[in-house]
């Protein structure tokens with residue numbers, strides 16, 4: 001059996017890791033020049049900043065084993081069991097499961113899982129057709145591990161995966177990172193911001209990274225992300241205004257960056273972990289469950305396991 005996995009986010013890499021462990025030949029293709037997808041880390045001003053996912057939680061015992069390996073490698077650390085809530089009703093707290101962070105950025109976790117896999121970067125796939133084929137080349141199975149709207153663009157309409165992914169809407173986010181001279185806000189691991197027209201979440205990147213750097217990363221509401229879709233930098237002044245109101249940040253930032261996520265999270269959950277069509281085309285990712293990092297890992301892992309089982313049975 002030969003498998004092509006399109007997408008080197010956590011779901012695609014987890015799927016490929018399962019397959020390789022079962023002795024199946026896998027190629028992973030990603031259009032970016034790095035793995036990680038929405039577990040995105042950029043270097044700004046000489047320091048890693050998480051510009052996609054903010055943190056992760058751990059519920060599944062098997063995922064906990066992977067996280068333990070990341071922790072032993074110095075790549076993951078428990079960050080905070082409680083986030084702040086900012087709303088018109090005044091400040092509150094959101095207790096919950098431990099939120100984990102990555103001292104070198106969340107992308108480092110996917111890089112760790114990808115060691116030993118055959119990953120081709122800067123490789124944009126344009127067409128997945130019946131056969132199945134990937135840009136005209138035949139393979140036994142194709143896995144698309146990415147948001148539904150990105151998968152739909154590639155898929156031939158006759159494929160079962162096209163039908164499963166078409167018409168599913170995803171919410172956009174613009175992430176605005178801002179670096180300051182000094183830390184002028186109070187104790188803040190991160191905060192959910194309720195009912196605000198501009199910002200939905202803000203995280204203290206220095207607190208989550210553990211280096212206390214005066215860096216904030218705010219996620220906009222979907223409305224603001226749609227408004228600035230063609231010009232994400234345009235969201236920066238509105239976000240900075242919102243931060244000065246919400247956190248009483250008075251200083252001007254030394255630097256700012258804006259990152260657009262056109263497909264940050266699906267509008268609706270699914271209750272199955274992946275799709276595997278009889279036509280050899282499969283879908284995986286955080287759209288297959290409740291959108292979060294752990295879901296992406298689980299989706300890719302379970303699909304990889306099912307493909308490995310079929311490989312052994314054939």
Ligand SMILES: Cc1cc2nc3c(=O)[nH]c(=O)nc-3n(C[C@H](O)[C@H](O)[C@H](O)COP(=O)(O)OP(=O)(O)OC[C@H]3O[C@@H](n4cnc5c(N)ncnc54)[C@H](O)[C@@H]3O)c2cc1C
Pocket residue numbers: 006007008009010011012029030031032035036037038039051052053054055056057123124125126145146147150154173175219261263264265284285286287291292293294296
């Ligand atoms: C702003 C933001 C905040 C978030 N906050 C959190 C959080 O706090 N906690 C949490 O658990 N989760 C959070 N998430 C969600 C989390 O990032 C995702 O659940 C997870 O990273 C999804 O992984 P994935 O592998 O399914 O998809 P992705 O990471 O999106 O991977 C898809 C990959 O496919 C590639 N690709 C797409 N099209 C093509 C093509 N045509 N050819 C080749 N490659 C292609 C992309 O380059 C990408 O690398 C957040 C996401 C965003 C954007």
